[in-house]
Amino acid sequence: MAEDSGAEKTEQPTPKKLQDAAKKGQIARSKDLGTAFVLIGSAAALLVFGKMLAMAMLNIGQRMMRLDQKDIFETNSMFTAWGDAGRELAAPLSGIFILILIAAFVGNTLLGGFNFSWEAAGPKASKMSPIQGFKRMFGLQALVELVKSILKVLVVVGIAYLLLKVFFMDIMALSLMSEPNNIESALYFLAWLFLGLCASISVIAVVDAPYQVWNHTKQLKMSLQEIKDEHKNSEGSPEIKARIRRTQMQMSMKRMMQQVPTADVIVTNPTHYAVALKYDQGKFRAPAVVAKGVDEVAMHIRKIASEHKIPIIESPALARSIYYTTKLDHPIPEQLFAAVAQVLAYVFQLNLYRKGKGSRPKALAKELPIPEDVRH
Known part of the structure; x- marks a missing residue:
């Protein structure tokens, strides 16, 4: 039966419609939510491993700036120094990397769950079509993205100004501190400033995530005729089912009469x-x-x-x-x-x-x- 494309789509998508859309890679996703999790995870990683990273950088700096007679005549001293630097940075960088990786996974699967689709990964002619490209550039979705970008700039600039105003005197006092306290404090302030800026992105993500769910549901809405057609395709038409039932009853009746x-x-x-x-x-x-x-x-x-x-x-x-x-x-x-x-x-x-x-x-x-x- 031909799909009634002109009918008004007022019904919520059925589970089968949502499942078929997921197979095509069409699920609710919020890029801002994923970005916010990655940035906040990065800031949290700096807060957790910042001191360890600062001490590792200090040790590496001292080692690179120190030159003795043994290093002058040792041909492998450069490689030994780089090995020592790698060992110093391995623990803090590994911790930071793992936290960021977890945050990225959670942020990108929190809305819509984990989903991989070969169909979505494949090339599509519509993505290479200039006409479709213009529609995407000047459509409603492009307007929403423009508004979100403007809001991001305004929010980030505003939060950055407030953070700099609050921590201005503490940042200026860093020049009066001696090592290693100045390095630890600098990374501490950097992490908190970074965390504040990332938190400002989360404000956009909190608004964007419900919108993406609503927009995804709206795009998959169905007409009554589409629901009827889907039911027929999945369950079979009533006429065919009735014919099958009649045939089954006739066969059962015939077997029963043979037992009389x-x-x-x-x-x-x-x-x-x-x-x-x-x-x-x-x-x-x-x-x-x-x-x-x-x-x-x-x-x-x-x-x-x-x-x-x-x-x-x-x-x-x-x-x-x-x-x-x-x-x-x-x-x-x-x-x-x-x-x-x-x-x-x-x-x-x-x-x-x-x-x-x-x-x-x-x-x-x-x-x-x-x-x-x-x-x-």
Whole structure:
């Protein structure tokens, strides 16, 4: 069925629509949120490992500026110095790198979760189209990005001015301090200034993240016709499903009718209900229902039973009880054992009588022992 593209898209996207979009790489993402996490993670890393990094840099500076007679005549002294510098910087830089890596992963998966799509990574003709490029440059999304960029500049400049004003005297006092305190303090102030500037970016991210979720949902909204078409494609059209059900019922009915000639007795209502019972001691400990039905199906069961000379017993209460309490190819419940036993005993005696091997059995009782809890 053709998709109704002109219909108004007012419905929320279905789980299947969201799943298909994720496979194409279309998920809610906030670049500002990821950037804010990376920057704040970097500032936090400097606060945690800043002192260690400062001491490592101080040791490296002192080592590089110190020259003795041994270093002059040692050809490998330069490589040894670089090795020492690498060992000094390994621990603080590794810690900073790991914290930034964790922040980057969390920031980029916090909204939309982790998702990788080969389809999104592949080349697209629309991205190389000049017309599509102009639409992206002058569209609503471009306008939103422009507004966000202006807000970023204003917020960052404002926060930077406030931070410099607060820490101005402390920064100027660094020139009066001696090493290594001046290096540690400088990195300390740098980290806090950096953290303040990064926190200002988070203000934009807090606004941008809900907008990206709303915009993503808006782009994936569906019309009522699209939802109907999706349901048909996933579940199958009602016409085909109905045809399959009819075919299954016909096959099941055919198999059931093939079991009627094997039954020991047919219990009827006498016109509306009919159940076929068979007592197979090797399969069930009680008689089982091999066929059952109402109205036309019941009439067809009685017809087949008559053709194959299967005894037909009229017992309305028992027929209804068996029909409603016992599934096809299942044994009858214990509550009906006594009533069905009387029916089967009568049928077996009747068969012996017809073969001339016994006396005529007494008529079956009109009121069979059927408990109230299984009566229908």
